[in-house]
Amino acid sequence: MTSQPLINADRLWTRLMALAEIGATPAGGVNRQALSDGEIAAWRRVIGWAREADLTPSTDAAGNLFLTLAGCDRAAPPFLIGSHLDSQPTGGKFDGAAGVMAALEAVISLAEQGDAPARDIIVVAWMNEEGSRFAPGMMGSEAFTGERDMDAIRAARDADGVSVGEALDRFHQAFPVMPHRPLGFAASAYLELHIEQGPLLEAAGCTIGVVTGIQGKKTFQVVVEGAEGHAGTLAQRERRDALAAFARMASALHAEIGTIDAEIKFTIGRVVVVPNAPSVVPSRVSFSIDLRHPDNAVLDAAGVRIAILCQENAAPCMVTVTPLVNAPSNAFDPRLRASIAEAAREQGHSAMEILSAAGHDARHLAKICPAAMIFIPCRDGASHVEHEWAEPADVAAGASVLAQVLREIAFTAQSFAAGYAERG
Numbered sequence: 001m002t003s004q005p006l007i008n009a010d011r012l013w014t015r016l017m018a019l020a021e022i023g024a025t026p027a028g029g030v031n032r033q034a035l036s037d038g039e040i041a042a043w044r045r046v047i048g049w050a051r052e053a054d055l056t057p058s059t060d061a062a063g064n065l066f067l068t069l070a071g072c073d074r075a076a077p078p079f080l081i082g083s084h085l086d087s088q089p090t091g092g093k094f095d096g097a098a099g100v101m102a103a104l105e106a107v108i109s110l111a112e113q114g115d116a117p118a119r120d121i122i123v124v125a126w127m128n129e130e131g132s133r134f135a136p137g138m139m140g141s142e143a144f145t146g147e148r149d150m151d152a153i154r155a156a157r158d159a160d161g162v163s164v165g166e167a168l169d170r171f172h173q174a175f176p177v178m179p180h181r182p183l184g185f186a187a188s189a190y191l192e193l194h195i196e197q198g199p200l201l202e203a204a205g206c207t208i209g210v211v212t213g214i215q216g217k218k219t220f221q222v223v224v225e226g227a228e229g230h231a232g233t234l235a236q237r238e239r240r241d242a243l244a245a246f247a248r249m250a251s252a253l254h255a256e257i258g259t260i261d262a263e264i265k266f267t268i269g270r271v272v273v274v275p276n277a278p279s280v281v282p283s284r285v286s287f288s289i290d291l292r293h294p295d296n297a298v299l300d301a302a303g304v305r306i307a308i309l310c311q312e313n314a315a316p317c318m319v320t321v322t323p324l325v326n327a328p329s330n331a332f333d334p335r336l337r338a339s340i341a342e343a344a345r346e347q348g349h350s351a352m353e354i355l356s357a358a359g360h361d362a363r364h365l366a367k368i369c370p371a372a373m374i375f376i377p378c379r380d381g382a383s384h385v386e387h388e389w390a391e392p393a394d395v396a397a398g399a400s401v402l403a404q405v406l407r408e409i410a411f412t413a414q415s416f417a418a419g420y421a422e423r424g
Contacts, residue, residue: 006403009396012105015049016395019085019101020093029386030093034086034128034139035063035167040174042085046104046125053108055123058179061150062143063127063168066181069107071119071410077186077369078120079410081106081402083194084129084140084361091130092388094378098395099193100125106403110411117410119188126361133158134167135288136219136325141361144184145368189336189409190365193374193398195390197358199381207397208344208351209375210337214363215265215294215355216329218303222287222310224249226317229281240316243273243282248313250287256309257291257302264302265292265357294355296328330363336372336405343404349397358383374398 022041023032032038043065047057050067058066065085068078083099103123110117126144131137134156142148154165172178196202201209226242250268258266267290274284289306293299307321337353344351354375365371376398379389 006400006407007105007109007396009392009399012101012396012399013392015105016093016098016101019045019097023087025090025386027090027386028093029388030087030091030097031089032085032087032091033089033133034130035164035171036086036133039086040171043125043175046085046100049108050104050123053111055104055107055111056179058181059172059175060144060181061168061183062140062153063171064140064144065125067104067107067123069111069117069121069123071117071121073119076119077188078122079117079406080122080124080187080190080365080369081192081406082122082124082126083192084127085125086128086130086132088130088132088384090386091132091384092382092386094195094388094390094395095197095383096129096194098195098376098390098398102193102395102399102402103191105399106406109403110407115411118412119410121406121410128164129361134164138359138361138364139164141364145364146184147364147367150183187365187369189333189369190362190371191336191374191402191405192360192362192365192371193376193402194360195378195383195388196354196375196381197378197383200354201352201375201377202379202381204352205350206352207349207376207394208340208401209354209377210340210344210351211332211356211362211373211375212337212353213294213329213331213355214327214359215263215292215357216296216299217325217327217359218291218299218323219325220289220291220303220306221322221324222249222289223320223322224285224287224314224317225319226281226283226285228275228283231279231281234281239281240283241281242285242317245314245317245319246271246285246287249310249319252309252313253289253306257305260293260298260302263293263295264298265290266302267291292357294329299328327359327363330366332362332366332372333370336370336409339405339408340372340374340401343401343408347397347400347404349401374402
């Protein structure tokens with residue numbers, strides 16, 4: 001069992017709580033959405049802590065934050081470790097932020113021990129993981145890995161009509177002397193700590209989740225077009241009621257897609273009705289669909305049925321179904337998973353394998369380098385809510401396991417990325 005503390009648990013918790021003050025809500029949560037003033041303030045605070053430990057900050061065209069501890073071989077692909085700093089509008093203190101702060105603490109603690117890593121270690125905070133202000137989410141990691149074009153990312157707009165491009169330009173102006181890296185570069189490996197966002201670890205009384213992979217996800221935007229009419233004078237048979245068509249679609253979708261099996265996750269999460277007036281027949285309804293399943297074959301078949309069911313229930317209205325996200329299930333690197341499990345065992349923490357039901361930036365990094373995730377419990381499995389909570393001891397345990405895996409891999413000269421394509 002490892003006896004020497006690998007991290008400063010008190011410093012980690014104090015900084016995590018200080019970060020939660022930025023965008024704090026009256027109910028104890030956090031509203032710190034992507035590329036907002038709150039995230040600018042969060043960057044400044046995190047960069048300040050990093051500079052105290054001689055880590056060098058930089059960014060890229062996608063608004064990702066990189067904090068680099070220099071290694072002996074500056075030309076070797078760096079080891080990436082981190083998560084994200086943005087939150088949901090009524091989010092919690094831990095989603096994303098715990099991963100960034102655990103990564104920063106692990107790197108700073110290892111640096112304080114005096115040995116330089118074999119290669120650069122980079123703490124990263126990815127831009128817009130949540131997708132709460134700009135949809136879809138994970139824009140920073142998708143841009144970094146080449147999965148999404150920057151022109152398409154910059155064109156996306158929030159509910160107020162502000163584009164990602166406009167917000168990014170304003171964000172970069174807040175850090176005028178920050179060095180810019182090329183968009184995307186080779187990495188030797190990637191690690192991410194995160195709260196589970198589910199109840200399994202807590203129910204099992206387990207401290208460390210060794211994440212085996214992430215279940216697949218598809219999202220869609222559906223628009224139903226009808227015609228306005230007077231609620232008191234337009235006969236039912238003459239109506240092109242977009243809301244009535246939506247109700248038929250929603251019922252059919254839930255009845256078929258939502259009952260495929262016990263593992264399916266089908267959600268209609270956002271509905272906008274136009275003109276949304278008490279005495280006007282609705283002319284337009286737009287709604288979002290979130291579909292998830294660990295089996296890619298089931299996910300793909302269900303995705304095909306979504307457009308068919310919408311079309312079958314649209315008349316006399318018109319419907320357009322636009323796919324937004326297509327993220328198949330993935331498995332994380334077995335060597336990294338074994339290292340996480342061994343570190344947990346040596347430190348005396350209970351551990352179990354677990355599949356991630358939520359999406360994370362690690363999904364995209366796994367396509368270009370060995371990647372893995374560490375889960376820690378969250379109370380009642382609650383996340384994306386203001387009462388989201390993780391115990392200080394569990395945060396410290398996860399960060400300590402993270403630090404041990406980092407020390408064992410990043411402080412060795414051997415490349416961990418053999419067999420993975422590298423982007424220059």
